[in-house]
Amino acid sequence: xxxxxxxxxxxxxxxxDLDICVGCQACVTSCKEWNTGGYSAPLSDIDPYxxxxxxxxxxxxxxxxxxxxETGRTVHFPRSCLHCETPACVTVCPTGASYKRAEDxxxxxxxxxxxxxxxxxxxxxxxxxxxDENHGVMKKCTLCVDRIYNTHLAAEDRVPACVRACxxxxxxxxDIGDPDSAVSKLVAERGGYDLMPEMGYKPVNKYLPPRARxxxxxxxxxxxxEAPDHSxxxxxxxxxxxxxxxxxxR
Amino acid sequence: MHPAxxxxxxxxxxxxxxxxxxxxxxxxxxxxxxxxxxxxxxGLGLALALITAxxxxxxxHLGRPERAWRAFSQWRSSWLSREGVLAxxxxxxxxxxxxxxxxxxxxxxxxxxxxxxVSVLALATVYATGMIYASLPTIRAWxxxxxxxxxxxxxxxxxxxxxxxxxxxxxxxxxxxxxxxLAAVIAAYVTKRFYWQAVDESPRPLRPENATGLGHLGxxxxxxxxxxxxxxxxxxxxxxxxxxxxxxxRRLSAYLMxxxxxxxxxxxxxxxxxxxxxxxxxAVIAMGGGVVIERWLFFAEAEHVSxxxxxxxxx
Numbered sequence: 001x002x003x004x005x006x007x008x009x010x011x012x013x014x015x016x017d018l019d020i021c022v023g024c025q026a027c028v029t030s031c032k033e034w035n036t037g038g039y040s041a042p043l044s045d046i047d048p049y050x051x052x053x054x055x056x057x058x059x060x061x062x063x064x065x066x067x068x069x070e071t072g073r074t075v076h077f078p079r080s081c082l083h084c085e086t087p088a089c090v091t092v093c094p095t096g097a098s099y100k101r102a103e104d105x106x107x108x109x110x111x112x113x114x115x116x117x118x119x120x121x122x123x124x125x126x127x128x129x130x131x132d133e134n135h136g137v138m139k140k141c142t143l144c145v146d147r148i149y150n151t152h153l154a155a156e157d158r159v160p161a162c163v164r165a166c167x168x169x170x171x172x173x174x175d176i177g178d179p180d181s182a183v184s185k186l187v188a189e190r191g192g193y194d195l196m197p198e199m200g201y202k203p204v205n206k207y208l209p210p211r212a213r214x215x216x217x218x219x220x221x222x223x224x225x226e227a228p229d230h231s232x233x234x235x236x237x238x239x240x241x242x243x244x245x246x247x248x249x250r
Numbered sequence: 251m252h253p254a255x256x257x258x259x260x261x262x263x264x265x266x267x268x269x270x271x272x273x274x275x276x277x278x279x280x281x282x283x284x285x286x287x288x289x290x291x292x293g294l295g296l297a298l299a300l301i302t303a304x305x306x307x308x309x310x311h312l313g314r315p316e317r318a319w320r321a322f323s324q325w326r327s328s329w330l331s332r333e334g335v336l337a338x339x340x341x342x343x344x345x346x347x348x349x350x351x352x353x354x355x356x357x358x359x360x361x362x363x364x365x366x367x368v369s370v371l372a373l374a375t376v377y378a379t380g381m382i383y384a385s386l387p388t389i390r391a392w393x394x395x396x397x398x399x400x401x402x403x404x405x406x407x408x409x410x411x412x413x414x415x416x417x418x419x420x421x422x423x424x425x426x427x428x429x430x431x432l433a434a435v436i437a438a439y440v441t442k443r444f445y446w447q448a449v450d451e452s453p454r455p456l457r458p459e460n461a462t463g464l465g466h467l468g469x470x471x472x473x474x475x476x477x478x479x480x481x482x483x484x485x486x487x488x489x490x491x492x493x494x495x496x497x498x499x500r501r502l503s504a505y506l507m508x509x510x511x512x513x514x515x516x517x518x519x520x521x522x523x524x525x526x527x528x529x530x531x532x533a534v535i536a537m538g539g540g541v542v543i544e545r546w547l548f549f550a551e552a553e554h555v556s557x558x559x560x561x562x563x564x565x
Contacts, residue, residue, distance in 0.1 A: 003326055028476070052479055054479050054480070054481060054482075056481075056482060057477075057481070060477065062472065062475065062476050062559060062560075063472075063473040063474030063475075064462060064464065064470050064471060064473055065473040066464045066467045066468050066469070066470050067467050067468030067469065068468060071468060072468070073467070074473060075462075075464060075467075077559075079559060088386070088387065090327075092328050092329070092330065092385070092386070093328055094321035094324050094328045094330040095317065095320035095324060095331075096320070096323055096324050097320075114314065114317075115312045115313065115314045115315070115318055115321060116314050117311065117312055117313075117321070117330065118313075118486065119330055119382070121482070121483065121487075122386055122486075122487070122554070123386055123388060124388070124556065125388045125555045126556060126559070127483040127556035127557075129483075130481065130482040131482045132313075136312075136313030136314045137314060193463050195462070195463055196456070196460055196461055196463075196555070199387060199388070199555070209463070209464070209466070209467075210464075
């Protein structure tokens with residue numbers, strides 16, 4: 001059904017920390033693997049060893065250079081479906097294959113109903129939906145709906161594959177609609193933001209901005225112990241100890 | 251946006267077909283000409299053939315065309331679904347009109363209800379087709395107030411030129427049958443010119459800084475793409491024709507869609523009924539070529555906001 005639910009009980013989504021992401025692509029690969037071995041037809045991998053390898057992926061990590069010159073920095077930017085509250089990708093779907101779950105707000109594609117008309121991908125401002133050439137349907141991040149409720153998995157594995165795989169802890173999963181959840185507190189503390197809020201889709205996923213630079217110009221480092229004073233005292237013992245201290249400090 | 255030829259053929263052919271349907275239905279209902287069964291057969295047959303060929307072509311664009319029947323279900327929210335429902339609904343009064351005209355040579359009286367209904371549904375279908383594009387907030391060139399008027403006026407113009415051709419095969423063209431389609435061609439031209447102007451002047455306020463939300467840190471430059479080859483999103487949304495080519499193609503399509511048919515229609519006011527079909531046919535061919543180029547440009551000149559993530563400068 002492609003009319004949107006009025007409200008959802010939860011707003012499950014991801015919080016991506018752009019300060020910590022190192023662009024290792026582990027989340028990209030684990031997502032690809034989980035969605036290739038799981039519930040539906042494998043994500044396509046066409047001409048993988050040839051001249052034009054291509055296929056559908058649900059999560060992609062860009063690298064941006066932000067700022068210029070000395071103040072420039074590299075920001076690695078994972079991009080996947082933001083599970084928006086009012087996504088046009090759901091309402092434009094002619095078959096009802098694209099839908100938003102009322103119980104947790106996850107936006108999904110039913111691969112048995114999708115006709116692959118691609119209109120939902122045109123409606124998505126974030127490029128989150130890809131057409132799978134082999135399967136003939138549209139694919140997108142499922143928020144690992146087949147993991148998060150899956151009691152066959154150990155409790156710590158009942159998070160999206162990308163969150164589990166991230167080696168630096170740059171990805172967080174939770175109910176962003178619950179102000180007391182860990183992710184909501186993280187968003188409030190770090191000033192998490194929506195991508196392109198002017199589009200009006202009300203994305204649920206939040207991005208945490210890179211923290212302010214820390215380098216020699218902004219350093220507030222104070223030594224914990226005062227350096228020993230080698231300048232004074234003609235006393236032989238203190239001269240000897242000053243010399244010993246200097247040799248041992250090398 | 252990547253111009254899919256199946257979609258270009260679909261919107262142009264079925265647009266012309268629906269337009270022709272409206273001209274035939276309304277002109278016959280108003281008693282514009284004797285209800286010759288052959289005229290009905292050729293005219294309505296051509297209109298329905300164009301519509302059907304267009305609709306079948308649109309299914310070629312699908313990944314799973316065997317499930318296309320599912321596309322009728324979401325008319326509550328989806329313009330694409332509404333278009334499908336209206337397109338199929340149009341066949342019913344079209345069939346009634348066709349049977350009445352071809353088998354009973356009757357186009358007046360009770361069948362006028364069918365003529366009016368088929369005209370309304372045909373125009374509603376073209377309206378829905380235009381709304382599919384106009385309702386997408388992600389594509390500035392489509393999300394314009396004039397997108398739908400362009401679709402509708404071009405359907406009436408292409409259909410009008412076809413109407414002139416079909417009528418010229420059966421009877422001497424009355425003046426109204428030349429002047430009214432000419433007015434439709436001019437109306438389509440004016441609408442399209444205003445549309446191009448609106449698109450060229452509409453501001454493109456979004457930048458990669460908006461897309462990534464990192465503008466507060468400085469200028470954002472796409473350093474490392476997520477993949478070495480293009481992906482579906484880049485191929486579908488990233489196709490963009492160069493400005494200099496687009497300008498030339500706009501001019502060419504305007505000559506073919508408006509200048510040539512206008513000249514032909516004006517000449518039809520002067521030529522004999524033996525040569526009229528030839529002039530009308532030239533108008534049809536030119537119009538057809540022009541509208542295909544126009545539709546190709548409609549896709550090729552459109553920019554999608556998702557390309558901001560892939561290094562586009564603005565959207």
